[in-house]
Amino acid sequence: xxxxxxxxxxxxxxxxxxxxxxxxxxxxxxxxxxxxxxxxxxxxxxxxxxxxxxxxxxxxxxxxxxxxxxxxxxxxxxxxxxxxxxxxxxxxxxxxxxxxxxxxxxxxxx
Amino acid sequence: xxxxxxxxxxxxxxxxxxxxxxxxxxxxxxxxxxxxxxxxxxxxxxxxxxxxxxxxxxxxxxxxxxxxxxxxxxxxxxxxxxxxxxxxxxxxxxxxxxxxxxxxxxxxxxxxxxxxxxxxxxxxxxxxxxxxxxxxxxxxxxxxxxxxxxxxxxxxxxxxxxxxxxxxxxxxxxxxxxxxxxxxxxxxxxxxxxxxxxxxxxxxxxxxxxxxxxxxxxxxxxxxxxxxxxxxxxxxxxxxxxxxxxxxxxxxxxxxxxxxxxxxxxxxxxxxxxxxxxxxxxxxxxxxxxxxxxxxxxxxxxxxxxxxxxxxxxxx
Numbered sequence: 001x002x003x004x005x006x007x008x009x010x011x012x013x014x015x016x017x018x019x020x021x022x023x024x025x026x027x028x029x030x031x032x033x034x035x036x037x038x039x040x041x042x043x044x045x046x047x048x049x050x051x052x053x054x055x056x057x058x059x060x061x062x063x064x065x066x067x068x069x070x071x072x073x074x075x076x077x078x079x080x081x082x083x084x085x086x087x088x089x090x091x092x093x094x095x096x097x098x099x100x101x102x103x104x105x106x107x108x109x110x
Numbered sequence: 111x112x113x114x115x116x117x118x119x120x121x122x123x124x125x126x127x128x129x130x131x132x133x134x135x136x137x138x139x140x141x142x143x144x145x146x147x148x149x150x151x152x153x154x155x156x157x158x159x160x161x162x163x164x165x166x167x168x169x170x171x172x173x174x175x176x177x178x179x180x181x182x183x184x185x186x187x188x189x190x191x192x193x194x195x196x197x198x199x200x201x202x203x204x205x206x207x208x209x210x211x212x213x214x215x216x217x218x219x220x221x222x223x224x225x226x227x228x229x230x231x232x233x234x235x236x237x238x239x240x241x242x243x244x245x246x247x248x249x250x251x252x253x254x255x256x257x258x259x260x261x262x263x264x265x266x267x268x269x270x271x272x273x274x275x276x277x278x279x280x281x282x283x284x285x286x287x288x289x290x291x292x293x294x295x296x297x298x299x300x301x302x303x304x305x306x307x308x309x310x311x312x313x314x315x316x317x318x319x320x321x322x323x324x325x326x327x328x329x330x331x332x333x334x335x336x337x338x339x340x341x342x343x344x345x346x347x348x349x350x351x352x353x354x355x356x357x358x359x360x361x362x363x364x365x366x367x368x369x370x371x372x373x374x375x376x377x378x379x380x381x382x383x384x385x386x387x388x389x390x391x392x393x394x395x396x397x398x399x400x401x402x403x404x405x406x407x408x409x410x411x412x413x414x415x416x417x418x419x420x421x422x423x424x425x426x
Binding site for chain 2: 009010014023024026055059062063066067070071085093096097099100101103104
């Protein structure tokens with residue numbers, strides 16, 4: 001069996017152009033542009049003219065591709081679903097933070 | 111080839127109408143879609159549902175599937191003679207690794223007709239959950255991945271190929287982070303790009319540390335007299351033991367910050383480690399110790415609940 005060693009990239013360190021974002025997410029460019037127009041996907045602040053996108057946008061675009069094909073959602077519904085997923089992720093991060101701060105039982109169960 | 115019962119996957123009778131198929135799919139997709147479901151095994155379940163729906167929603171594919179006859183799920187079977195010529199554009203081998211879904215991906219029907227089998231198709235992206243320990247996140251680690259991926263051979267036939275990867279998880283990984291391995295997903299077809307492999311990292315629970323991003327939290331139990339008088343304690347961190355000064359009068363719940371002693375960040379620096387003060391009491395005390403506590407109780411003027419009376423008064 002071939003064993004390959006491979007190069008890994010931090011998802012968080014990605015910076016993508018619009019067409020790279022479309023390619024990596026599998027979303028048609030037209031759909032991606034509509035999601036940009038309605039604010040469901042946002043570019044990162046960049047000094048250049050060309051919009052650049054980070055990990056959050058790639059995550060959202062990939063979710064949008066799945067939701068669109070699996071639920072046959074239109075742009076409005078897609079935008080709504082993405083903003084709700086965002087909120088869920090935010091709440092989960094808060095929950096993770098609170099859980100980390102919550103003291104364990106003392107004495108610890110062996 | 112192993113038979114899959116697509117009707118059973120959707121909880122349907124074989125005579126189900128198109129409308130019933132759509133309804134069943136929508137109901138199950140809502141329940142098991144990996145983006146919305148928290149149920150364990152949801153992803154696998156959803157793949158099964160989606161595969162069934164892809165075939166049954168298309169009247170031509172459904173007719174081809176019905177022609178395969180009805181078998182028990184998981185039972186070995188062969189498509190009837192001439193079935194391939196009648197329905198399929200791509201040649202396929204009837205070897206065991208061939209998956210029913212791959213057979214149907216090649217059938218004529220709904221939309222895919224125009225390009226035929228020479229159409230360029232990007233490879234599939236895969237997402238894999240990887241759990242690592244806090245010590246592995248601290249030092250970086252190498253993991254083995256065993257995946258089974260559909261691939262085309264030289265004759266354009268599909269096989270399920272077991273692939274083993276070694277992937278280096280660099281320092282800086284933490285809960286909820288993702289890594290992308292470009293081109294390591296499914297192979298593209300006819301010049302389409304190879305898919306990517308995404309690793310979703312999670313941290314396994316640790317007996318001492320709890321992670322939030324790159325910060326770590328550790329419970330620091332103190333005896334009552336240590337909290338009152340102050341002390342200096344040894345605190346374990348993933349990078350080794352450090353000495354921490356606990357100031358006199360330290361209250362329970364206070365967070366003592368040890369800068370840069372958390373998990374390493376991807377580029378540079380570390381998160382912090384927070385020692386969370388707990389004041390704990392011995393489960394049993396001897397006579398001499400109890401006598402000392404009694405003397406303390408008699409001589410202390412400390413009223414820990416002084417604010418009760420004040421606040422209760424305000425409420426009226």
